Amino acid sequence: DVQLLESGGASVQPGGSLRLSCEASGFSFDHFAMNWARQAPGKRPEWVSHVGGDGRAWYADSVKGRFTISRDNSKNTLYLQMNSLRAEDTATYYCAKDGFSNNGVFDFFDYWGQGALVTVSS
Amino acid sequence: ETVLTQSPGTLSLSPGESATLSCRASRSVSSGFLAWYQQRGGQAPRLLIYGASSRATGIPDRFSGSGSGTDFTLTITRLEPEDFAVYYCQQYGRSSEMYTFGQGTRLEIK
Numbered sequence: 001d002v003q004l005l006e007s008g009g010a011s012v013q014p015g016g017s018l019r020l021s022c023e024a025s026g027f028s029f030d031h032f033a034m035n036w037a038r039q040a041p042g043k044r045p046e047w048v049s050h051v052g053g054d055g056r057a058w059y060a061d062s063v064k065g066r067f068t069i070s071r072d073n074s075k076n077t078l079y080l081q082m083n084s085l086r087a088e089d090t091a092t093y094y095c096a097k098d099g100f101s102n103n104g105v106f107d108f109f110d111y112w113g114q115g116a117l118v119t120v121s122s
Numbered sequence: 123e124t125v126l127t128q129s130p131g132t133l134s135l136s137p138g139e140s141a142t143l144s145c146r147a148s149r150s151v152s153s154g155f156l157a158w159y160q161q162r163g164g165q166a167p168r169l170l171i172y173g174a175s176s177r178a179t180g181i182p183d184r185f186s187g188s189g190s191g192t193d194f195t196l197t198i199t200r201l202e203p204e205d206f207a208v209y210y211c212q213q214y215g216r217s218s219e220m221y222t223f224g225q226g227t228r229l230e231i232k
Contacts, residue, residue, distance in 0.1 A: 045210060050221075106220060109167075112167055
């Protein structure tokens with residue numbers, strides 16, 4: 001079974017940094033693009049970042065220049081380094097697997113982790 | 123950027139009834155790159171439908187998706203208690219700018 005397990009969520013002050021991790025199992029991790037999405041309380045989900053199997057990355061405008069996505073295929077682990085955090089970054093952060101293997105499409109998300117809560121507040 | 127508008131905002135129905143949820147895009151969704159997710163309270167979203175009409179693994183055939191262009195529909199027949207949740211549509215595609223979600227429809231027990 002596919003499993004995605006996030007960790008690293010915490011409460012941090014504005015301007016601070018945090019690194020989220022997502023440990024994947026149950027599929028060939030290096031064959032699939034991976035994503036981070038977030039959801040503020042009572043809001044719709046929002047895509048944050050996408051990384052291909054080769055490590056190439058894309059970001060939402062709201063986090064570009066502040067967040068960095070990366071992956072370690074040898075550890076089946078996805079990361080999100082978040083710097084210069086703002087109050088509006090407060091959300092549950094989910095890692096999510098692309099639906100199809102390296103098909104050149106920014107795909108739907110067929111599996112999501114349980115989420116990691118990030119709270120940015122002074 | 124394509125805006126996805128879902129209607130109604132809230133739908134009140136009884137178990138056993140059928141639900142029809144709408145997702146309208148401000149621009150045509152290419153290649154039917156439209157997905158539907160279910161989110162129960164306190165849980166992560168779960169994929170129901172992709173490619174506008176293909177059911178995800180393990181999703182019962184009570185759930186069906188249809189539509190093309192700018193108008194898409196999720197239909198749920200014979201509602202069961204576990205179906206009462208929030209439903210989101212999502213556009214995806216050949217560029218990251220296509221990743222957008224609708225604002226959601228809450229399906230509640232009448």
